[in-house]
Amino acid sequence: MRLSFIFSEVLVGLKRNVSMVLSVVLVTFVSLLFVGSAILLQMQINGMKDYWYDRVQVALFLCPPDSEAPTCAAGEATTEQKDAIRAALDGQDLAPYVEEVHFEDRAMAHQLFEEQFEGTSLAGTIPEDQMQESFRIKLTDAEQYEIIDEYFSATPGVEEVVDQNQLLDQLFSIMNVATAIALAIAVIMLLCAVLLIATTIRLSAYSRRRETGIMRLVGASNAFIQMPFILEGVIAAVIGALLAALALGLVVQFGVQGWLQDQAASFELISLGDVLLVAPVLVVIGILMAGVSSVLTLRRYMKV
Known part of the structure; x- marks a missing residue:
């Protein structure tokens, strides 16, 4: 009987405040969409790090004929x-530091260049005789690049020592900044959602102050009186969280896996399975956000 009464009160409250409930759903949806995006982006960054750092190489680019580097004063690298x-x-x-070495001559460098830029405006722009020869080195520990750099930085015939790890670090730094921006926006939106939920609950409690006063007079406990209002906020927040998870799933399924995966077939991108892992987190955040804001609001404004 008590449960049926509570749920009937929840339905009454939802019907009375449809516009406010929709506002809570929308702001929760947007805020948790940013939260989910930030989590998925960080998962993608971690996956890319695992993939690329296992394949990172140090390249010793040999002196071409017209280099101005001090180590290339004698001209092109000799045999x-x-x-x-x-x-x-x-x-x-x-x-102890070098795991594997292979030499990349001009023909191989030109072939790899054409394969990499096939179908773009860069394809066919550089002739084979202008490609640069290099030694490609895979290290046992990618963080020990400095040892190779110091060893060959003054070696005759070596124009430049390039660590792919540094290029990747720059890329991942930019992506981490994007994650931080998404989280910052998410925090702002979550605060807006908390304030809107508090306002909605307060208006709902005010509109039903006579009913709650009667319930208090007949001996109803605070928890029993407050439960319908708390559930209203929680239901709206859960709907917003589920919509955010659904939107993320659609973007990942049809955008990331459907289009982006074809463009980046060399490594694995986030999938629908990752969204399913994130979805419960969004629902829990929504429940906690709505529950805490509702309880705090009712403790302050619902004194009959």
Whole structure:
């Protein structure tokens, strides 16, 4: 009997404040959409780090004919210089740091360039004789790039030592900033949602002050009187959270997996399974947000 009465009161409250409830649903939807996006973006960043850091290489670019680098004063890297560099990479000094080495000549560099930019305006723009030869080094520990850099920075025949790890760090730093911005917007929207839920509950309690006064007179407890109002906020917030999860699922399924995965087929992007992991988190955040704001509001304004 008590449960049926509580749910009937919840329905009455939802019907009386349809516009306010819709406002709570929408602001919760938007705020949790940003929260979910930030979580999924961070999951993608972590997945990309695991993928790329396992494949990161250090490149020793050899001197081309017209280089102005001090180590290229004698002109293009000679066969003797290449042999000396190869011997150093295969030597005992660097053995603990170097896992694998392969030489990339102009023909191979040109082929990889054409494959990478196939179908773009860059394809066919650089002839093979202008490509730069290099040694590609896979390290046992990608963070020990400085050892290779110091070892070959003054070696004749080596124009430049490039660590792909540094380029990746810059990319991931930008993506982390994007995650932080999304979280900041989400926090602002969550605050707006909390304030709107508090206002909605307060108006609902005010419109039913006679009923709550009668319930208090007949001995109803505070928890029993407040429960319908709390459930109103929780229901609206849960609907918003579910809509946010649904929107994220549609974007991931048809945007990320449907289109973006074809453009980045070399590594795995976030999937619908990741959204299913995030969805309960959004629902819990919505419930806590609505529940806490409702309880605090009722404690202050609902004194019969």
